[in-house]
Amino acid sequence: MKMSNEKRQVEPLYDKNVKCIFCGKHFKTKKVRSTFAKSFKTDSDFCPHYQEESENPLYYYVNVCPACGFAFSDEFSDYIGALTKKKIESQIADKWDRSFYCSDRDREKGIRTYKLAIYSAELAEQRHIVFANLCMRLAWIYRKQGDLDSEKRFLALAAKEYETSFINTDFAGTAMTEIQILYLIGELNRRLGNYQESLQYFQSVVEHEDRSRYIKLVNLARDQWKMAIEEYRGNQQSEPI
Ligand SMILES: [Zn+2]
Numbered sequence: 001m002k003m004s005n006e007k008r009q010v011e012p013l014y015d016k017n018v019k020c021i022f023c024g025k026h027f028k029t030k031k032v033r034s035t036f037a038k039s040f041k042t043d044s045d046f047c048p049h050y051q052e053e054s055e056n057p058l059y060y061y062v063n064v065c066p067a068c069g070f071a072f073s074d075e076f077s078d079y080i081g082a083l084t085k086k087k088i089e090s091q092i093a094d095k096w097d098r099s100f101y102c103s104d105r106d107r108e109k110g111i112r113t114y115k116l117a118i119y120s121a122e123l124a125e126q127r128h129i130v131f132a133n134l135c136m137r138l139a140w141i142y143r144k145q146g147d148l149d150s151e152k153r154f155l156a157l158a159a160k161e162y163e164t165s166f167i168n169t170d171f172a173g174t175a176m177t178e179i180q181i182l183y184l185i186g187e188l189n190r191r192l193g194n195y196q197e198s199l200q201y202f203q204s205v206v207e208h209e210d211r212s213r214y215i216k217l218v219n220l221a222r223d224q225w226k227m228a229i230e231e232y233r234g235n236q237q238s239e240p241i
Contacts (some may be wrong), residue, residue, distance in 0.1 A: 012036035012055040013104065018063045021078040022070035022088055022124075029064070029102040032057040044224055045155075045187045047140040058137050059110030062101075062117040069096030071116035075130050075174055088123050107141060114138040129171040129181075132161035136188075152192060159188035179208045183221050190224055195232040199225060 015028040037057040039048030050056050064071040069092050080088070101113050118134050139154035162185050165171050171181060186201030205211070205221035 010035075012052070013060075020063075020065035020068060020070055021072055021076055022080060022085075022120075023065060023068040023093070025065065025067045027063075027066055027102060029060075030104060031060050043143075044220065045136070045184060045191065047143060049144070053107070054104070056107075056110070058141055059105040059107065059113075061137055062113035062134075064099075064101035064113050064116055066098065066100055066102055068093040069099075069116070070124075071101075071113055071120045072124075073117060073130065073134060075133060076121065076124070076126055077130075080124055084124055088120070091123055092120060107145060111138065111141055114141070127170040128161045128165035128168060129174055129176065132158045132165055133174075133176075135161060136184075155188050156192055159185055159192065159194075162188070177210070177214075179205055179210050179214050179217060182208065183217055186221065186228075187224055190228045190231070193231075193235070195228050195235075198228045202228065 010033070012033055013030045014033055016031045017026060018029050019026050032055050036052075036055050037050070039050055041049040043049070048058075062071050062073055070088060099112075101109060101116075105113070114134055114137065118131065118138075121130055121134065135154045136158035139151045139158060142148075142151040142154065162181050166178065166181050166185065169178075171178070182201050183205045186198050186205060189195075189198035189201065202221045202225040206218055206225070208214075208218075211218045
């Protein structure tokens with residue numbers, strides 16, 4: 001009994017200490033405890049679905065410095081050159097309205113943090129993998145909201161950024177591997193109706209040198225490959241002659 005009472009007292013959100021990679025100030029921002037961040041369903045592009053909307057970890061992926069407004073994920077590089085610093089100073093910090101994103105976030109607040117982070121990443125010239133991961137998560141939030149146009153807009157941006165990341169191999173040191181990125185480019189293109197590109201990338205997953213270590217992913221690529229072919233044929237049949 002005592003244990004379950006104690007467990008109940010644990011809040012889903014906790015304060016994480018973060019150091020702003022632009023101004024260097026320390027602040028606390030809410031994150032979701034991993035025990036509460038369990039998804040009950042995952043889509044074919046790895047979009048997680050959570051039971052509790054209010055504790056959706058996707059809303060807490062971005063840190064927004066309350067002092068200067070610079071917004072960043074944990075994947076951002078903390079190296080910012082002198083010229084870039086000036087740009088961020090004039091475009092973000094000087095214009096910052098002191099909005100506060102460090103406490104509980106709803107969907108709207110979550111969406112705003114991604115837009116701030118995408119803008120910050122652009123000014124701070126972050127790697128393509130960082131952009132891609134931001135755009136894809138924002139697309140997932142729009143999917144949950146049922147906003148198909150915005151979802152597709154950000155899925156398309158994510159696909160383009162993953163592709164550039166793959167070409168430049170700038171994903172090194174992140175949690176993502178080459179075969180996962182190739183799969184995602186294939187799957188995002190399938191969702192966007194770009195079937196030719198999609199099939200090429202699924203093929204590169206199936207033939208990848210690491211395929212024996214990623215059997216589940218390779219099988220998934222095969223399934224999605226078939227689905228892409230069926231969708232492509234279906235689309236062709238419905239085209240007016
Ligand atoms: Zn700051």
